[in-house]
């Protein structure tokens with residue numbers, strides 16, 4: 659696969675927010691992440707709260723510097739570039755859309771200024787060309803020209819998110835990362851924003867990384883789905899196979915809990931809390947909540963294994979059989995093994 663952005667053994671470790679100023683506790687937000695995003699593809703990222711989805715997204719667009727590991731943009735190591743070059747590589751190569759457009763946009767700037775800002779910072783073209791680009795961007799995302807002088811507070815939630823999408827596109831990125839782009843919006847406008855993203859992706863040939871708690875939407879929007887658990891990528895699966903053929907028990911559990919997908923199946927129960935990212939369990943991070951756990955899972959972190967589809971890989975010692983129906987797993991998961 660030709661890489662637009664490639665992560666190799668990326669770790670992000672933070673000082674824990676809890677435990678006081680002098681704490682030695684560390685949060686393992688991302689552990690050993692390897693991922694290739696190809697031009698024009700949509701990669702969906704799923705996992706429970708705190709599993710590292712936003713951290714992965716920020717690393718991909720160069721907003722978060724990894725503690726270790728490499729991020730390559732079109733084959734060049736992003737963090738060994740001189741800062742000016744890095745800004746161009748990241749700014750001109752990527753864009754990011756955040757969850758809540760009311761906080762992501764500067765409330766004191768007009769739509770025109772918000773969209774001109776990245777063009778001004780990167781010195782793109784003459785003043786007239788920048789004005790023309792602002793008009794073009796507003797047209798691309800379906801914003802009426804009359805709104806150019808409006809402030810974010812004068813716009814609806816959907817319009818604000820359109821401004822955020824336009825801003826992410828300002829420097830003609832090859833990759834856009836959308837981190838929960840619709841969760842702060844009214845249900846009635848969510849579909850419009852998702853359709854806009856899909857439409858822009860087609861028209862502009864963008865690669866899209868789509869992070870969401872809404873598992874069904876991720877499946878519908880994506881070519882490939884990445885499952886994360888406690889800072890690790892635990893499965894990468896073509897979106898069309900993820901519901902019925904995912905091999906990782908966690909992916910099956912997440913997708914079984916999605917209403918309307920598996921008709922009619924009770925969700926696989928995920929017992930107990932997600933362990934702390936400060937003290938992850940030994941061996942497989944999912945083993946404390948998995949019904950297939952044995953002694954090997956307690957002591958050995960599984961490496962990636964390949965499924966029959968070359969685009970599908972997973973980290974599990976006791977993967978679900980590829981064609982095993984999820985309905986079967988629901989029964990099995992109610993009688994877990996004792997490690």
Ligand SMILES: Nc1ncnc2c1ncn2[C@@H]1O[C@H](COP(=O)(O)OP(=O)(O)OP(=O)(O)O)[C@@H](O)[C@H]1O
Pocket residue numbers: 672673674675685686687705706707708709710711712713714935
């Ligand atoms: N700056 C930071 N300092 C300390 N801990 C952090 C920081 N940023 C993130 N974390 C922690 O890193 C872990 C991963 O966070 P991240 O925001 O990537 O998860 P997430 O899957 O996107 O969560 P959510 O779905 O709730 O947005 C969490 O435990 C979080 O509390």
